[in-house]
Amino acid sequence: MHPAFSIIFFTTASGAGYGLLFALGLLVPLGLLPQGSGFGFVALAVGLGLVTAGLLSSMLHLGHPERAWRALSQWRSSWLSREGVMSLLTYAPAAVFGIAWVFFGEPGGVAGLFGWLMAALALVTVYCTAMIYASLKTIRQWHNPYVPPNYLLLSLASGLLLANTLAALFGGARGWLLVLGALALAAAWVAKEAYWRAFGTAGPTATPESATGLGRLGRVRLLEAPHSEENYLLKEMGFRAGREHAERLRMIARGAGFAAPLALTLLAWLTGGVVAAVLLVVAVLAAAAGLIAERWLFFAEAKHTVINYYGGARAA
Amino acid sequence: MTSLPEPMPGAKKLGLVIDLDTCVGCHACAVACKEWNTGGHMAPLTDLAAYGADPDGVWFNRIHSFEAGEQGHGCTSRTVHFPKSCLHCEKPDCVTVCPTGASYKRAEDGIVLVNESLCIGCKLCSWACPYGAREFDEDVGVMKKCTLCIDRIYNPHLEAEERVPACVMVCPTSSRHFGDLGDPDSAVSTLVRDRRGYDLMPEMGYQPVNKYLPPRPRPVVPEDQRVARNAGQPSRAEKGFAELLRWVDKALTR
């Protein structure tokens, strides 16, 4: 599948944003993260900012962005619609929780309930995003039970990393949360490796033989394509990642997305203070690059059944 | 509504039956489709750089050609021309994934359509179609697809015999048949039964309404009656003579 930058940016940025909102909404009401309104303002601004930037970027990908509101109507059948509804719903408790915390310095009590509601909706939104992909039977790399846990763990790991970094910048880093952040990164890494092992380069479920029904005659080979130049289908779904290129990006995803932030988080736990804050900022930058590589691969390595009509996995 | 209509017993399922035995791959159906539909229900079928080096445009019907069977051995493999358009599936995820309600399946005849004024151009439906039957119109910003010529088949302004899809109307070998596949006694259903028509990619579970009729088995020519591999190639003397003629021709035209 064609790796469109707008969708890569949307899924990574909003994933991290929702992960951060989840951490804040869950932990702040319990008094487990800094309570100051300064921290509250910055942390919520980062979380909501990432989420909003992601949503706007995904709207730019549309043919008719001005009609985007229509996407809220079909939540009964469509995961994309559900994602839209959930992402908007998350803003409501976020607003109550944020106002109570930032303007009234009151993130606990009743406001805390709104924090928890925000945390829950943030997770549900990420799950909906994952299900948009996981529900597409046409793409083996997406239609499998690995995809939702992958998305949730990546969102959680990147969100916790942001929460730790912001807390450290405000001088309120928590040792146990750093360890938890490192564990989340490790879990996300393991899940991603398992996914790559199972589906990284697998072909589509269907074959040129079943796609044409001509398997009864023997092996099926494309003799003549219907058109001389690339059409929409080939541009959108015929994308093929170069093997070496993919391998390189996988190393970037491993190193920058998982190994570096993991090591830096643990180092920050050991050092503490200003050094920890600096280390964590570097970890965030590395993770951003790594996650973009990871998401590029998620699209670029996904093979759609339509390539069976263009010479199978051999098609460009 | 992008939820699918409740399937009703005896409901109409309009669709096509395509005969891969007789299709000669002339692309007439694709051209007739383009011509009718660029002025029809889903108009226009935009072309980008139609006369440039890299022409690109929206088509509802595309004709692939495949070689099937033992390859590199002229006698046992077959060339099969393979027209492909929307199969108006009974369980089409292209409809259910649509977030806006733009994509829908009609309860009355099973035709799958896009309401262009609702479509936001998210392209998700084209990702959900296993068959590559939906093409995005960059220019208009909405998804386009085969309508089964809904503006012909119910069109009272056309003669009764013209109330069929444009592709069916034009096919010079009558390889395309249109009818109600929900009615077991219809001509198309009978054809499917007699010729063992089949579904494309049944493993996807979309239950396409359109059916394909397989190429009929061809008699295998016994080994000793086969034409030699170099048959039709000129002999050495013939080659020399041709060379001479070319030289004469050159000399005379100088």
Ligand code: SF4
């Ligand atoms: S062929 Fe594709 S576009 Fe047509 S109904 Fe089936 S899934 Fe939908």
Ligand code: SF4
């Ligand atoms: S491109 Fe249009 S028809 Fe297709 S899923 Fe999106 S809104 Fe629906």
